[in-house]
Amino acid sequence: MIVNRGLYLRRQFSNRVFLMLSVLAAIFGLVWLALILYSLITNGVSNLSPKLFIEMTPPPGTEGGLSNAIFGSVAMSLIAVAVGTPVGLLAGTYLAEYGRHGWLASIVRFVNDILLSAPSIVIGLFVYEIFVVNTPGTQAVCRAIFGAWCPMGHFSGIAGSLALAVIVVPVVVRTTENMLLLVPNGLREAAAALGAPRSRVIRTVTWRAARAGILTGVLLAIARISGETAPLLFTSLGNQFKSYDLTQPIASLPVVIFQFAMSADEGWHKLAWAGALLITATVLTLSVIARILEKRS
Amino acid sequence: MADAALTENLVATRADTVRRFGRRDAGFRGLTGFAALLVVAAFAGVIASLVIGAWPSINAFGFSFLTSDAWNPVEERYGALASIYGTIVTSLLAMAIAVPVGIGIAIFLTEICPRPLRRPIGIAIELLAGIPSIIYGIWGLFTFAPAFQQTLEPWLIDVFGHIPGLDSFFSGPPYGIGIFSASLILSIMILPFISAVTRDVFETVPPMLKEAAYGLGCTTWEVMWRVVLPFARAGVVGGAMLALGRALGETMAVTFVIGNAHHVPHSVFAPGTTISATIANEFSEATTAMYQSAVIELGLILFFITFVVLASAQIMLRTLERRAGG
Numbered sequence: 001m002i003v004n005r006g007l008y009l010r011r012q013f014s015n016r017v018f019l020m021l022s023v024l025a026a027i028f029g030l031v032w033l034a035l036i037l038y039s040l041i042t043n044g045v046s047n048l049s050p051k052l053f054i055e056m057t058p059p060p061g062t063e064g065g066l067s068n069a070i071f072g073s074v075a076m077s078l079i080a081v082a083v084g085t086p087v088g089l090l091a092g093t094y095l096a097e098y099g100r101h102g103w104l105a106s107i108v109r110f111v112n113d114i115l116l117s118a119p120s121i122v123i124g125l126f127v128y129e130i131f132v133v134n135t136p137g138t139q140a141v142c143r144a145i146f147g148a149w150c151p152m153g154h155f156s157g158i159a160g161s162l163a164l165a166v167i168v169v170p171v172v173v174r175t176t177e178n179m180l181l182l183v184p185n186g187l188r189e190a191a192a193a194l195g196a197p198r199s200r201v202i203r204t205v206t207w208r209a210a211r212a213g214i215l216t217g218v219l220l221a222i223a224r225i226s227g228e229t230a231p232l233l234f235t236s237l238g239n240q241f242k243s244y245d246l247t248q249p250i251a252s253l254p255v256v257i258f259q260f261a262m263s264a265d266e267g268w269h270k271l272a273w274a275g276a277l278l279i280t281a282t283v284l285t286l287s288v289i290a291r292i293l294e295k296r297s
Numbered sequence: 298m299a300d301a302a303l304t305e306n307l308v309a310t311r312a313d314t315v316r317r318f319g320r321r322d323a324g325f326r327g328l329t330g331f332a333a334l335l336v337v338a339a340f341a342g343v344i345a346s347l348v349i350g351a352w353p354s355i356n357a358f359g360f361s362f363l364t365s366d367a368w369n370p371v372e373e374r375y376g377a378l379a380s381i382y383g384t385i386v387t388s389l390l391a392m393a394i395a396v397p398v399g400i401g402i403a404i405f406l407t408e409i410c411p412r413p414l415r416r417p418i419g420i421a422i423e424l425l426a427g428i429p430s431i432i433y434g435i436w437g438l439f440t441f442a443p444a445f446q447q448t449l450e451p452w453l454i455d456v457f458g459h460i461p462g463l464d465s466f467f468s469g470p471p472y473g474i475g476i477f478s479a480s481l482i483l484s485i486m487i488l489p490f491i492s493a494v495t496r497d498v499f500e501t502v503p504p505m506l507k508e509a510a511y512g513l514g515c516t517t518w519e520v521m522w523r524v525v526l527p528f529a530r531a532g533v534v535g536g537a538m539l540a541l542g543r544a545l546g547e548t549m550a551v552t553f554v555i556g557n558a559h560h561v562p563h564s565v566f567a568p569g570t571t572i573s574a575t576i577a578n579e580f581s582e583a584t585t586a587m588y589q590s591a592v593i594e595l596g597l598i599l600f601f602i603t604f605v606v607l608a609s610a611q612i613m614l615r616t617l618e619r620r621a622g623g
Binding site: 011012014015018019021022023024025026028029030032033035036039040043086087088089090091093094095097098099104105107108110111112113114115117118119120121122123125126129130133166169170173197198199200202203223226227228229230233234237254257258261262269272273276279280283284287291 | 318319321322324325326328329330331332333334335336337339340342343346347349350397398399400401402404405406408409410418420421422424425427428429430431432433434435436438439440485488489492516517518519521522539542543545546547548549552553573576577580581593596599600603604607608611
């Protein structure tokens with residue numbers, strides 16, 4: 001038997017080299033994760049203190065906390081989820097239960113997946129254009145309804161929430177549709193055989209069966225928006241004064257981190273690191289909970 | 298007699314109930330359809346508002362907006378070339394790093410990694426996608442850029458700066474921040490997207506195909522390169538395009554480390570700018586109507602570019618799904 005020893009060795013060798021390279025690729029990814037988490041923890045933990053949650057953002061050169069920014073972030077995220085979840089849930093239900101393969105469902109699915117990955121800064125510009133810009137017609141209507149509380153025509157926490165809601169919707173639509181499609185048709189048919197109308201079947205059977213999955217989607221959406229900075233830059237803007245009024249410009253954690261990190265003030269840098277650690281801890285905790293829920297469903 | 302009345306009554310109630318069910322059904326269906334239309338309306342609204350906002354600038358500069366690298370708020374002359382160039386170069390460089398590494402990670406996770414470690418390592422890589430971009434930004438600015446400036450960057454300039462043909466791309470002083478730093482951070486951010494999609498499509502490859510190749514005496518690498526990758530090609534390309542879409546629109550991480558310089562840099566180590574970084578840095582400073590309109594036109598261009606990339610990614614992944622389903 002003739003064995004081409006050279007060829008054999010060469011193949012063995014390239015096999016080893018490429019498999020080694022793929023091990024290195026995995027190490028490459030893990031090392032960056034470790035480096036980022038390490039510098040976040042070393043820089044962030046030393047600046048963590050109860051003051052962060054009590055005192056407000058300080059002027060340069062003085063000490064303070066992040067309380068107003070934390071409030072702004074939490075409030076805007078809650079409103080965004082409260083607005084975005086019902087819309088996303090209903091639209092996802094349409095795709096999975098009614099539209100399925102129809103032309104409208106195909107368009108919605110296509111558009112939704114584009115919005116899911118669209119640059120968030122463009123979403124910010126969109127809300128700026130429709131909400132923040134002082135358009136005479138809409139402004140007059142808004143003033144007539146809300147008076148001095150009109151949130152349109154200037155930067156406001158409401159505008160920020162709206163921008164975040166536009167980011168929440170596609171996430172919830174995608175997970176809702178996926179989760180509803182996993183519900184076995186036998187369940188729907190059993191409910192229908194008992195005489196339940198379609199809308200009743202969806203609300204009391206399919207939604208309930210997919211509950212954990214849908215909740216996962218909502219958690220992922222919260223995780224996604226709690227770090228979003230770009231869409232808030234031209235909507236909620238930021239506010240260096242103590243303000244809890246959502247119809248006015250309001251501070252938020254990501255935007256404060258951006259401003260403080262870009263400044264030259266040492267104390268502001270420290271607060272930025274502490275804020276960065278807070279955001280990362282929140283986001284990673286939410287993703288872990290979402291993952292556990294997903295596994296259980 | 299009483300029986301007949303009761304039956305009649307029952308029939309009437311029954312008809313009533315059925316009608317009520319029908320109305321509620323139609324109402325609920327209409328509600329879900331309305332929510333679905335809202336999604337389309339948001340998309341249409343994004344395009345319409347950007348076009349309207351950009352109109353003064355489109356009118357004033359026309360096509361020269363795309364070919365000029367002027368950015369002069371004082372003289373009211375604006376061009377997008379430097380931003381477009383930065384966006385495309387940083388994204389392509391990031392892809393050049395992230396695609397091979399992402400595929401390598403997928404190979405590692407499906408073939409090499411010991412089974413008990415697969416899940417934890419897979420999750421750890423996916424955590425990279427969960428970290429918000431502002432965190433990459435602050436880390437890039439305070440930790441990565443200074444370290445890069447003192448270690449890797451001078452070495453890269455030393456090695457590649459003297460090779461004819463490459464020297465112009467790799468020359469110049471090490472700034473720490475610049476096009477290359479932004480690309481490297483972008484590549485870390487999009488890595489999990491590529492490796493996750495690639496791993497998923499690798500797992501759809503029928504084991505029979507792999508076993509047949511092993512049976513012929515192929516090495517693991519040969520099986521991956523000649524059997525698994527060609528089979529999974531459409532999925533891998535689709536996943537990569539999705540990641541490219543993310544990289545093109547990424548804002549905060551890039552804004553921190555790109556240097557925000559409005560010119561077309563010749564070296565990859567020089568500071569530059571991207572469309573998203575320009576918008577983030579300048580929109581709130583845009584005091585005149587034309588300045589603001591020019592920045593919004595940048596947003597329109599960015600949306601157009603990412604739309605084309607994301608739409609082709611979707612079409613690719615959809616065809617793949619249909620093939621796998623049918």
